Amino acid sequence: MVLKKNVERQIGVALWRQIADRIRLSISNGDYDQTGMVPPEIKLAGQFGVNRHTVRSALAALAEEGLVEAIQGRGTMVRRKERLSFPISRRTRLSQGLSNQVRDIRSRLLAHEELPATAESATALGLNLGEKLIRMDTTSSADGRPVSYSTSYFPAARFPDMARHFEELGSITKSFAAQGLADYVRVSTEIVARHADANELATLKLSAGAIVLETIAVNADPDGVPVQYSRSRFAADRVTLKMET
């Protein structure tokens, strides 16, 4: 029996995109590892119950991402199947967690400003409404591929030079250390998923229409005093969040 892989119509998500999502998942599941090839277009069209051209659109999108490569006369090869596994634990550190999966991790400061705490950020950081915060927008790339896009808030009174240090050191951990905080721990992490907005698409260099995983996290010093509140967006098709408990 050939199982029917249903896709839905008239739902505001184009068929080719649904199919691209499913093939991408199959690739990362290792479904095609035996041959290293994606099934032929006609076969896929049959499985999904769509026209061959629709499958071709999906494959074109995956080729654009660099995930597959079509070769006329032979078929469509899988070029890349890894997702980065991003560990989340009590001692979550971006660079440490990815260091054994990629050669090179680079973080960049996109923007920063000083601003008064809003209700949301004040609550998270245990501050009073209106106290000064430093906001930093940063992005991280692994081997040249953007993986995360974060907006972080720090209490300005305690870490006045966060942005300057980060710009120099390229690391939150090191910037904390440079200001006298040797260690910190992850207190809580919330995770949501949604479609990326245009800003996220551009920053993460996503093939548009993609999904982002967003983590909303609070870090605290060893005494439990919050030092960072951040919202990080990850390209959902490039990472897995992995929690070790």
Add this chain to the structure above:
Amino acid sequence: MVLKKNVERQIGVALWRQIADRIRLSISNGDYDQTGMVPPEIKLAGQFGVNRHTVRSALAALAEEGLVEAIQGRGTMVRRKERLSFPISRRTRLSQGLSNQVRDIRSRLLAHEELPATAESATALGLNLGEKLIRMDTTSSADGRPVSYSTSYFPAARFPDMARHFEELGSITKSFAAQGLADYVRVSTEIVARHADANELATLKLSAGAIVLETIAVNADPDGVPVQYSRSRFAADRVTLKMET
């Protein structure tokens, strides 16, 4: 300055769906808490740079979900803004974690079968390839709204009557207890996000085209022997995964 909330065209995700996603996020962010109303259609159309009819499609989808309600002459009210926060920790228990957020949690067995372990499930459970497993498909509802759809694998040798117990007790924890396992812990959790397939849409009663958060988890007994490998799908617009570390 009115900020321009960009949406993208020709990306395989209809504009109305992108806009619905964004409004849903704004609702859960509390952006409309002051008035309890979504901005007027014409204003939204301006912000997103689309036609009013496109915004109406987005609002219709949100109304269908029961998130908002339009009242002719007055505007569009926010009806519901809560997301369920689903805690993930070393002692993750579905019912316990949600018990203070909803009145009623109900789990149901959709299907079960005995089958030999595949490479994937054998590795996760520390078994040999081909050893007997029990697979159970279950779904959970909170106050009548489906929140999760899980496929779990258990070693058949150790828990031969998993399905029968679950059917009766409606709880994995209780089913384990009935078979002599009083306690278990979460060993690892991986999280990915993607578009829901037709099966997930139906089971979770999602407004189609929605996004699911999938957790791939392993539970083990107190001695560290794996007892359960499961893949759970959550409606991304109805839950937040929250990790306490």
Add this chain to the structure above:
DNA sequence: CCGAAATGTCTATTAATGTAGACAACCATA
């Protein structure tokens, strides 16, 4: 070297999505 099987390209048509504008219906309030 032929033929099967695969991808590449083209044309034509239909279905779904989005735009544009007009106006009706309804609500709050001055």
Add this chain to the structure above:
DNA sequence: TATGGTTGTCTACATTAATAGACATTTCGG
């Protein structure tokens, strides 16, 4: 009760997504 602001409905049209079919091109194995 008149008015401005809002949602509801309708028609017409433009653009994008998907289907259908034909045929070219390339690869590989017998």
